[in-house]
Amino acid sequence: MSNQTQAIGKTTGALPDGLVPGLAQTIAEHGYPVAQETAGLVVSAPEGRLEARLDEDGLTVTIGAAGSAELHMIREAFLHVLDDAAPGVSGRMRWEGDVAKTTYPPNFRKARFVAAEPVSRNFLRVTLEADKVEDFREGGMHFRLALPPQGREPIWPRLDEAGRTQWPKGDDALHNPAYTFVAIEPDERRFSFDLFVHEGGLATRWAQTAQVGDVIGIMGPGGGKPPESDFLLIAGDETALPAIRRILELSPADRRGHVFLEIGDPGDQMPLAAPSGMNVEWLQRGEGSGLWDRLSAVDLPPAGSSRFVWIAAERALATKARRHFRDHLRLTARESYISAYWTA
Template sequence: MQLPVTLVQVIDVERITPRMARITLEADALVESVGRTPDQQVKLCFPRPGQEGPRLPAQGDDPMSWYQAYLAVPEAERPWMRSFTLRRRRPGTRVVEIDFVLHGDTGPASAWAGRARPGERLGMVGPSELYAPPVPLGAAVAGADWVLLAGDETALPAVGTLLEALPAGTPTVAYLEVADAAERQLLDTRADLTVHWLHRDGAAPGGPLTDAVRRAELPGGTPFAWLAGEAAAVRALRRHLVGERGLAEASVEFAGYWRRRLTQDDAPTAEDLADAQEKLAQAQAAG
């Protein structure tokens, strides 16, 4: 399986909320599958200070060999790699939009996005089923009575794509945690959507979201649930839905996008590895 690798160039930067920027990128090359399904993830590669663009190995047919070549780049020159969800692809073009949560200079992605200007270049790897299998939305919705979406602001780009892909009239409930009221976004969907916006207003990330779902009077019937955001909060929500609400494990899609006090460069914890094993088992069971 070939791992798509390309360079992308900034062509526009828009601040859609005080803490989120939508950056439009044009790719040198783009595989046809990009933008075809919701919740598609890519890895962006950010240049080190003093570099005009990221130093990346050429695309090859063996993904593992490519990644080994990436790791072989001296650390001082190796691009920082971070995972993002494609917000959309403009039809008939090589242009994609990616939303960035801005949290100052505490990480290379946020620091770059806060200062991004047209003409700057990044690397883009993926999307690839090797690290992010597609969400089986059609089959999941067909077998469910309603849909539950829960996440923090890092999940909003994926939530947007899922809502836009849901069939008209699908009963859907979303619990979305953001920093404050200014971070709310307009959500476009044909689904029958009820949104609960949860404002942290200084509270610890994940707390308002997990508390709200635990207290919620959810609709009856069998749901399909999609959870994403801070890893510990997602883990707690999944355990609540499966252990206390009685949802089948196979009906809950989940992803820990970030970890408090840890970055994507830090080694996975024992809980991270357990989550990865559960997701692998879930994917294998789904066929």
């Protein structure tokens, strides 16, 4: 990836001891590959590269990224880590370069509701219209809705003087659930996603009651990218179904592995374009062996081979899976994506 945008930030004033090792540890805990060097660290992520160096003047942070949205995302993530490691320092940083100076964060845009139509018994395909939807083709499979509270004039996120996103709070707080792109149609200026209808969901209520032209916010794209491996173990529940479908569509024909999908209603089962070497099993929640039993019984190819484990489901299963695959079987962050997609 060529880094077309760049920002440089410098601190002023005193810094706490052990700042760089502290930052390196927190960044590693977030799953990013971080290399610690003399008086500095380097993080290379698919979105771009961040370098932090300490000298007698203080800390200098250089970020290079493919675009302004990626740059903004890396900078915000770094400032978040810095706030943890050294509270107060981020407010004393001065930034130069391609730092967003618009009112809205560069990865935010408004979108208008077009339609919500059933695709299976409990899924609605929601179509939205927005500017520059071609930007959604690169940078991750997911995005977040920014739903204003019902009956209130929306207050959208804004950038402050230092270029950090200020989110509306209290009664104006936005609801930000994550979703997965299903179709992106720049010619129509539209994109769509499949929303699992469930009890008590704010997004569900919004999709069921929205009127054509209603305006909401969108943050993205972001999140995981499809894994590249010869062997793939992929599993999830309804919320992961759109992402799993996408990963299977993009899978090479000779990929091997297992697909486990747990659903509560057989009316949500749909055809999947899985390679012939991948065994697909639909599991009915509450009947027979559950997702965890099937997942944990799979024999993985040995360490060092091209393998990947991708799991997204309710938090309790994700926690169990992380313990099993990461802690017990020692899969690295490069060989696994294990994510809580919702919390019961």
